[in-house]
Every structure is written in C-alpha cells, then in structure tokens.
Amino acid sequence: MRILSKAVLSGVMVISCALVNAGGLDTLQKFNSDTDGISGQFTQIVHSKKRTQTTSGTFAIQRPGLFRWEYTQPYKQTIVGDGKIVWLYDQDLAQVTKRSQNQTIGDSPAAILSNKSALNANYSLADDGQKDGIHYIQAKPKRSNTGYQNIRIGFRGDNLANMQLKDSFGNLTTITFTQINTQPKFDRSIFKFTPPKGVDVLSQ
Template structure:
C-alpha cells in the first residue's frame, strides 16, 4: 500500500495553501483575523517556509482521557508557492515525498516507490480550500469568514464554504470545520476537522514573504526508470 500518505499529503498541501496564499505581513495593525486574512489574500504573491503536519485523534476508551488529542501521524518539510496555481509541498521527514502544482497539473512524487502520479490540477483542487490560491476572485466569493476565539496565541478565523447552485451535488468539502490561526500579522496554523472528528493541524514557521521564485522551481520531470501514472 502506498504508505496511505498520498491522500494525506494531498489533503494537507491543498488545504494548507489557504495559509500560503494569505501570507504577506501588512495586516498586523488590523484587529480582526478575518480582515487580516482578506488583506493577505489580496496582496500575497509568493512565499516559502517550513511546515509541520499532524493528524490527531481523540483518545480511545482504553486510553487516558486527560491527555487531549493524540498525534497519530506527523510529517515535516518545506513549502514554496507562487500565485496563481503553482506550489511545491516538499515532505522531508519521516520520508521524502513531493506534491507539486505547476499551474496545469498536480504531481505526487514518492521517492521510496520511485513513482510519479499526474492529475489535472483543476479537477484535483477545485473543490478544496486551495481555491483561494488558484482563483482570482475575492476570498468572500468562496467562503464566509467568521472571527473565532483566541487560543494557542493565535486569533482564529473559521472558513465556511459557500454553496454553488451550479455545482452537481453542491461544492461541499470533506471537512466540518476549517480554521486559520493568525499571529503577529502572519498565518501560523491551519486546522481541519472532518465528520468523524479527526483533526489535521498544519503549522508554519520561518515564512519568507513575496520572495523571488524562478518558474522552474515548480517543474518536475520523473527520473529515468520511474513509474508514471496519469489520472484523468
């Protein structure tokens, strides 16, 4: 089985780029997290930095109940993005895997499996929070932004996806809650909760804003001998 990480990496990466698309430090003087996020989305062009991704769950019945959520999977690495439509989500530990969007396609490269999977970026990302990065419309056209509580030293903003009456079956995301944590004018965390109560937490560090990123940073050619899968 492919580490069961392909979906894990894809979920984190496309969702995490809500934060990256919102990364420009000119809203520190704005009190509301929702308005800060709006300003970030309007003004961010590029960013890179480090990430830690955690999948969390509540303790089971036979486990101590006072320990809070338990980390069941963790990865870490480096990210870079250029708006619109290009990013690299480079997982470095505990193993090497890359998720790359070049503006037209989404590529998952697994070094251990020597396998590259290609799929159309639009189809893979259209129904995810990454639409904030890849769309040119305002954030408020896709989400209702709701100022939330302050915790973990951050001001949290809830994102409620708006319904698209033209979409078949609606445009519902696989999460019951999407939240972004803001601190000192920067997005620092993304929290996703699904219908089963599983929690995905992405934290960012060492963010550099509006840096010069060459276009070939987002190119990927599978090495000779690699297995290549192309999904429509």
C-alpha cells in the same frame, strides 16, 4: 496511501496568510488581495481515529496557481502544481501520480492559490476567538460536498501561526508554520516537474 495528499492540497493554500498590520479577518482578506508569493517551513500533524501522523518539510507558493510542497521527514515526497497538472512524487515507492489541477483542487482551500475570488466565493468567513495568543478565523465551505467541515487559520500578531482542517470524517490536520517569507523571489523552474527516469507514472 500516506495520510497527506488531501491535507496538503488543502493546506497548500490558506497556508499563505502571514502578514500585514491588521487583525484576524482583515489580515486574511488583505492577504487574499495583496499577496502573490509565500514560502517557509511546516510541521503537519494528522489526528485520525486510528493514529496520529507527523510530517515536516518546506513549501513555496506563487500566484496564480503555482505551488511546491516538499515533505522531508519522516519520508521524502514532493507535490508540485504547475498551473495545469498536480504532480505527486513518492520517492520510497518510486512512483509519480499526475492529476488535472482544476479537478484536483476544485473549490478546496488550495483553489485560493489559483483564484483570488475563491476565498469569498467558496467560504463563509468569521473571526473565531483567541487562544494562547493566537487569533483564529474560521472558514466554512458554502458547499456541503467539499469534504471539509471547517478550516481555522491562526495568527500570532501579524504572523501566520497555524492552520487547522477538520474533514468530513472527523480527522483533524494541524499545520504549524515557521520561517515565513511573504516576499520570496522564486526561480520559476521550481514549479515545473519532470518525472525521474525509471519511476512509474500514473494518471488519475
């Protein structure tokens, strides 16, 4: 399977932290309490021991619990969370995978989408210095079995710049955000998914 699904569901979340006139940790906390929707574009780079994979696309998030993550390059893949089910549609494989949203995101970073209390309940947060004009916040999971060593969220001024996720195998995923909109007006239908005719649908 392509290196993405886990990074996305991780990413689908803390991804949302672009805004307000505060620094670092305060900005993240204010986002968590105040922000209900966010959209934009992303470039995702996954560094593993064997290879580096770069993908890009667009995303949309609406709290509570709705998200859509569209990969457009170098292949097309869609991940939709409708509040109950996470749908993953791979166009090249003509295959859809469906999973329970609660079981899929658990207490991963994606859970921040569905539950505003998840940030402080599941992570220990701390400012993590600055580099190249970006201020970082580190989120370390309070539980040891989440699959992630740590997450770093970067802001350039008041704007979300990137997110870095290091998993338990040492793989590093960096997501760079552009064209951020923290006051999107969504058509709720974008958070619904109907499998196209003729594709295989797998339940997990």
